[in-house]
Amino acid sequence: MTEPVRALVNGAKLVGESVLPGVSLLMEGKLVNGAVHTVLGLGAKALLGPAGLIIVAADSFSKSVTDKYLWDHVVDAARPLRKCETAAAEAPADKAETPAEKPAV
DSSP: HHHHHHHHHHHHHHHHHSSSSTTHHHHHHOOHHHHHHHHHHHHHHHTHHHHHHHHHHHHHHHHHHSSOOOOHHHHHHHHHHHHHHHHHSSSSSGGGGGGOOOOOO
């Protein structure tokens, strides 16, 4: 699919998601996943209001466009941060803070 066509299709999916969550997946023929997102979206709207609906719609759109759920994107974004924290924790402490080595007897 060419880029202009892909942009139009993604725009149509986004408009569909603003009407009913799961539409972008339904457009791709993923009926079960789309139906689950529709039910979850309506339930989230009832429990959390518009914010819940937006989160489920964003998850559906993300799965449709990138084949990854929204949570997968969050985990992927946090992965470099965890590597930095792990590297900092494993780095040797400053030499001034370590006790002096005792000479061998």
